[in-house]
Amino acid sequence: MAELQRARMLIDLQNVTKVYSMGEVDVAALNGVNLSIRDGELISIMGPSGSGKSTLMNVIGCLDVPTSGRYVLEEQEVGSLRDNRLAEIRNRKIGFVFQTYNLLPRLTALANVQLPMLYGNGNNAKERALDALDRVGLADRASHRPAELSGGQQQRVGIARALAKQPSLLLADEPTGNLDSGSSEEILTILKGLNRDEGITVIIVTHEADIASQTHRIISMRDGVVVNDKNVVADQGGSE
Amino acid sequence: MSPLTVLITALSSLGSNKLRTGLALLGIVIGVAAVISTMAIGRGAQEVITSRIQSLGTNLLFVRPESTGQNTPSTLTLEDASALLDPVFSPSVAAVAPELSTFVRLVAGRENTFSQVVGVTPEYQFVRDYPVSSGQFISAVHVQNVSEVAVLGSQIAETLFGFRNPVGQNFRVNGRQFIVIGVLESKGGTSLGNLDNQVLVPITTVYYRLDSERMSTGDVTVQTINAQIRSLDEMDSSIQEIATVLRLRHRLSGDDDFTITSQQETIETLEETTQTFVIFLAAIAGISLLVGGIGIMNIMMVSVTERTREIGVRKAMGAKHRDILYQFVSEATLLSLGGGIVGAVLGVAVAMALDGRSLGGQTFQTGVSGDITLLAVTVAAVIGLFFGIYPAARAAALHPIDALRYE
Numbered sequence: 001m002a003e004l005q006r007a008r009m010l011i012d013l014q015n016v017t018k019v020y021s022m023g024e025v026d027v028a029a030l031n032g033v034n035l036s037i038r039d040g041e042l043i044s045i046m047g048p049s050g051s052g053k054s055t056l057m058n059v060i061g062c063l064d065v066p067t068s069g070r071y072v073l074e075e076q077e078v079g080s081l082r083d084n085r086l087a088e089i090r091n092r093k094i095g096f097v098f099q100t101y102n103l104l105p106r107l108t109a110l111a112n113v114q115l116p117m118l119y120g121n122g123n124n125a126k127e128r129a130l131d132a133l134d135r136v137g138l139a140d141r142a143s144h145r146p147a148e149l150s151g152g153q154q155q156r157v158g159i160a161r162a163l164a165k166q167p168s169l170l171l172a173d174e175p176t177g178n179l180d181s182g183s184s185e186e187i188l189t190i191l192k193g194l195n196r197d198e199g200i201t202v203i204i205v206t207h208e209a210d211i212a213s214q215t216h217r218i219i220s221m222r223d224g225v226v227v228n229d230k231n232v233v234a235d236q237g238g239s240e
Numbered sequence: 241m242s243p244l245t246v247l248i249t250a251l252s253s254l255g256s257n258k259l260r261t262g263l264a265l266l267g268i269v270i271g272v273a274a275v276i277s278t279m280a281i282g283r284g285a286q287e288v289i290t291s292r293i294q295s296l297g298t299n300l301l302f303v304r305p306e307s308t309g310q311n312t313p314s315t316l317t318l319e320d321a322s323a324l325l326d327p328v329f330s331p332s333v334a335a336v337a338p339e340l341s342t343f344v345r346l347v348a349g350r351e352n353t354f355s356q357v358v359g360v361t362p363e364y365q366f367v368r369d370y371p372v373s374s375g376q377f378i379s380a381v382h383v384q385n386v387s388e389v390a391v392l393g394s395q396i397a398e399t400l401f402g403f404r405n406p407v408g409q410n411f412r413v414n415g416r417q418f419i420v421i422g423v424l425e426s427k428g429g430t431s432l433g434n435l436d437n438q439v440l441v442p443i444t445t446v447y448y449r450l451d452s453e454r455m456s457t458g459d460v461t462v463q464t465i466n467a468q469i470r471s472l473d474e475m476d477s478s479i480q481e482i483a484t485v486l487r488l489r490h491r492l493s494g495d496d497d498f499t500i501t502s503q504q505e506t507i508e509t510l511e512e513t514t515q516t517f518v519i520f521l522a523a524i525a526g527i528s529l530l531v532g533g534i535g536i537m538n539i540m541m542v543s544v545t546e547r548t549r550e551i552g553v554r555k556a557m558g559a560k561h562r563d564i565l566y567q568f569v570s571e572a573t574l575l576s577l578g579g580g581i582v583g584a585v586l587g588v589a590v591a592m593a594l595d596g597r598s599l600g601g602q603t604f605q606t607g608v609s610g611d612i613t614l615l616a617v618t619v620a621a622v623i624g625l626f627f628g629i630y631p632a633a634r635a636a637a638l639h640p641i642d643a644l645r646y647e
Contacts, residue, residue, distance in 0.1 A: 063556060063640045084560045091558020102553045102644070106256040116557040118245055161557075 009072075010168060010201055011037040011060060016069035016079075017224075018055050029055035030066070031224030037203070039168070042195040044204045044212040047221035054173065056221065057205050061094050061171045062086045074168060091120040095162025097191075099174035101154045103146040103161075109133065110142040113161045120165065132160040136190055152183030159190055163200075170194065172204045176211065188214060250570040253547075264539040265579040267532025268620050272583025273590060274525035275616045276608070280591035282518025283607035286511055293507050295369070295427055299334075299472055300503040303465040303482060306496060315490065315497040317459035318443065321361075323485055324467055330481040332474045337367035338462035340446045346439065348400035348411035355396055357413065357439040359446030359462075367468045370440075375407035375422030383442040386449065388413075391422040395436035413439070414450055475502055529616075532579065533623035540572050540631035551635050552643030565636040572628020573621055580620030584613050 018030040029052045037043060047053040058064040059071060062078055065086070071079040078089060090096075095116075103112045113129040133139050136156040146154050155175060162170055172191060176184035188211060195202045204215060212218045213232065220228035254261045303324075305315045321338035324330050340359040345352070364370065365377045372391060382389055390413070397406045397420075406420045418441070427435040441450075447460045469478040479500050486498055544551070551564055591606040 058641055061556075063644075084562075087555065087558050087560045090556060096556050098644070102549065102556075104550055104553065106252065115554070118249070119554070119558040119560065119563055122242070122245075 007038040007040050009036060010039045010041075010074060011035065012070070012072040013059075014070040016059060016066040016071055018052075018059060018064065019067045028224055030059065032069070033224070033226055035219065035226060035229070037201065040195070040199045040201055041217060042192065042202050042204075042215045043217045043219060044206055044215040045219045045221060046205075046207060046209070046212050048207070051221040052224040053205050053221045055224075057171060057173055057203070060169075060203065061096060062089050087119070091116060092165065093168045095165065095167035095170045097155070097158050097162050097170065097172035097175045099177040101146070101151075101158045101178075103154055103157055105146050108143050108145055109138065109149065109157045109160075112146070112157055113164050115161060116165050129160070129164050132164040133157070135163060135194075136160045150183070151179050152186055155179060155183070155187050156190065159187070159194075163194070168201060170200055170202045172202065174205055174207075176206070176208070184211070246566050246570050247574075249567055250574050253567075254571060254574060260539060260543075261575065264536050264575050265582065267535035268529065268576050268579025268624070269532075269583040269586060271525065271529030271532040272580050272616045272620050273587035274528055275522055276584060276587025276613055277590040277594070277606075278521045278525050279518060279612045280587070280606040280608045281594065281604060282514060282521065283609055283612075284595070284605035285518075286514050287607055288605050289510050289514060290507055293503060293510070299469050300367070301467045301469060301475070301478060301482065302501050302503070302506075303467060303486070304463065304499050304501070306498055316462050316465060316486075318462060319459055320486060320489060321462060321465045323489055324465065324482055326485065329485050329488075330478070332469050332471070332478040332481055333467050334470045335363050335367050335468040337361060337364040337466040337468075338443060339364065339464050339466065340443050340451065340460075340462045342446060342451050344414045344439075344450055346396075346400060346411060346413055348409070351400050353396075353399060355437060355439055357390075357441050357446060357450060359443035359450075360440050361443055364440070364466070367466050370427075371425050372422040373425045374405070375420070377422055378440060378442050383444050386444045387442055388416055388418045388445060388449065389421045389441065390418045391424060391440040392420055393424050393436040393438040393440075394426040396439060397423045399437075413441075416449060472504070475504070526619075529620060529623060532620075533576065533627040536572055536575055536624055537627035537631060539575075540568060540628055541634075543571070544568065544631045544635040547635075548638065548643050548646040551638050552640050552646065555638070555640035556644060561636045564638075565632045568632030568635050569625060569628045572632065573624045576624020576628075577617070577621040579624075580617035583620065584617050587616070588613065 013033050013035040016030055016033045017028060020027050020029055031052070033052075033056060045053045045056060055064070059066050062073070063086075065081070066079050069079065070077065073089065074093065076089075078086065081089070104115070107115070110126070110129055110133065113132050114125045117125040117128065130139060130142060133142055136159050138153060138156050138160065141149060141153060141157075146157070149157065170191070175191070176187050179187065191202050191204065192214065194200045204211065206212055215232065217229070217231050219226055303316065316338075318338055321336045324333050324336050338361060341356050343354060344357050346355050360378060361383055362378055362380050365372070370377075373394065375391070377391055378389065381387070390411075392400070392406055400406065400411055401409055406423055409420050410417055411420065412418070424436070424440070443462065444460055467478075467482060469475060479502070482500055483496065487496065490497055554564065588608050591608045594604045595606045597604050
């Protein structure tokens with residue numbers, strides 16, 4: 001962990017709020033969140049539904065901008081950027097893994113993994129996509145369409161897609177929510193492996209305590225604020 | 241996103257729902273095919289009219305009496321016609337062929353028919369380009385002697401005499417005995433009447449023997465003077481020359497008692513009429529093209545709604561506003577361009593299939609035009625672009641979170 005303390009700051013949220021206006025009423029989904037995340041962390045965000053964890057995820061993922069407060073991602077203030085600049089940052093720095101996989105059904109696994117490269121640096125797209133599929137152990141399924149793959153395999157394609165552009169940050173929103181326990185374990189192992197072996201920062205949003213317990217840091221949310229932020233002694237092979 | 245990628249993405253998405261793509265194409269296909277085939281039929285009709293009128297002869301001016309009343313006799317005479325040949329006052333006139341026609345009853349054996357007889361002079365043969373296929377044409381002697389001889393159009397000859405050789409046969413015109421001295425080559429019908437149904441006789445014979453109207457002066461009156469001029473370039477000066485000669489002869493100081501029209505004018509008038517009709521038809525076809533465009537817009541709206549999640553995923557992966565815009569606009573444009581090309585092929589095929597076919601007694605002649613085909617395809621593509629912009633803009637404006645959450 002000492003090593004992590006020295007790692008550079010990846011994400012810094014200061015007093016971030018997000019207010020949605022639902023017709024007449026304003027609903028504060030984030031109510032002043034302060035959070036720092038360093039490069040290479042493996043984090044889980046927990047909380048009941050309505051706690052603001054999805055909104056926090058959207059803000060961190062640059063899908064949405066905070067109403068107020070400061071959000072610095074890799075020394076860049078992103079809180080006030082325009083949509084197109086946010087799209088560029090998502091493309092270059094962030095990989096998303098969704099609960100429902102969100103693969104495009106008419107594309108092959110390979111084409112799905114190549115998708116982010118359509119919108120940015122597309123050099124050697126195919127090689128990089130094949131490499132990413134290989135890293136999740138699906139190189140032999142490259143030409144299959146999502147409907148021809150199991151749930152666990154589809155989610156692995158989803159992870160490969162998130163990985164293909166070498167993101168600084170991998171955001172997984174309930175990545176095992178639609179999977180049986182066997183596949184869940186598989187997915188979790190892959191995510192942990194990517195963090196341990198390649199140093200990719202991974203943030204998992206979940207409401208399952210046993211998944212959270214496998215990460216190094218658990219952030220608990222309630223009513224739009226962080227109520228608990230603790231480091232866990234995890235199975236780091238005795239490095240602790 | 242490179243243009244090639246945009247194209248491939250659009251093609252693959254269109255290919256993934258072939259039935260819908262086909263149905264969306266259909267509107268544009270029908271619209272473009274309708275425009276092209278309509279224009280081809282119109283152009284064909286114009287070509288027919290022009291060539292038929294040109295077959296009347298070349299470099300012609302038509303001098304006609306200005307009708308001052310229903311039953312007033314013609315103001316133009318045979319003398320007027322020969323005066324136009326004056327080398328000093330009207331040097332640009334190469335030849336004149338006056339004519340005077342009337343409707344008569346023809347009887348040959350048991351055959352009995354009504355037809356137009358045209359009183360002509362020998363020059364008529366050359367001015368109006370009427371070669372005889374057998375026998376001879378009316379001569380100056382026939383005109384001078386008021387001979388009761390006739391040259392028949394090919395069709396009336398067949399009507400009266402069947403397969404017998406008509407030359408030398410007798411027949412009756414309003415009860416008078418005429419002898420056939422020649423038969424004309426076939427010219428085919430025009431919108432002005434079937435030229436093969438005419439009976440040509442000496443002009444003096446029509447005036448003295450067949451027509452009831454006579455002028456008190458005793459001069460032979462004529463209905464039309466066909467004046468052949470030496471060159472079309474001199475047309476305006478020729479008209480001036482002819483007008484001057486006739487004004488002098490008729491001692492006119494005020495309004496002319498004749499009109500001069502050119503063959504060119506006649507062609508232009510008829511072409512304008514056809515053109516108006518064709519434009520009207522093409523406008524209707526154009527509306528179907530527009531409806532096709534609205535069909536594409538409709539399909540694109542459905543497609544955007546159906547693919548909201550896809551749009552969300554693409555945006556989460558870093559697709560910018562314009563990436564999504566281009567994707568949907570290019571789909572719509574490809575759709576309409578494809579429809580345009582298929583429609584063009586279909587339209588040309590229809591035009592070619594109709595060429596030479598007869599429908600309701602009218603033989604179609606069609607002229608497919610490359611310009612029109614290109615224009616129709618381009619318009620189709622532009623329509624797709626235009627109607628694709630709104631759905632594409634809606635897609636591009638979707639917020640990534642809302643789009644990802646869409647069920």
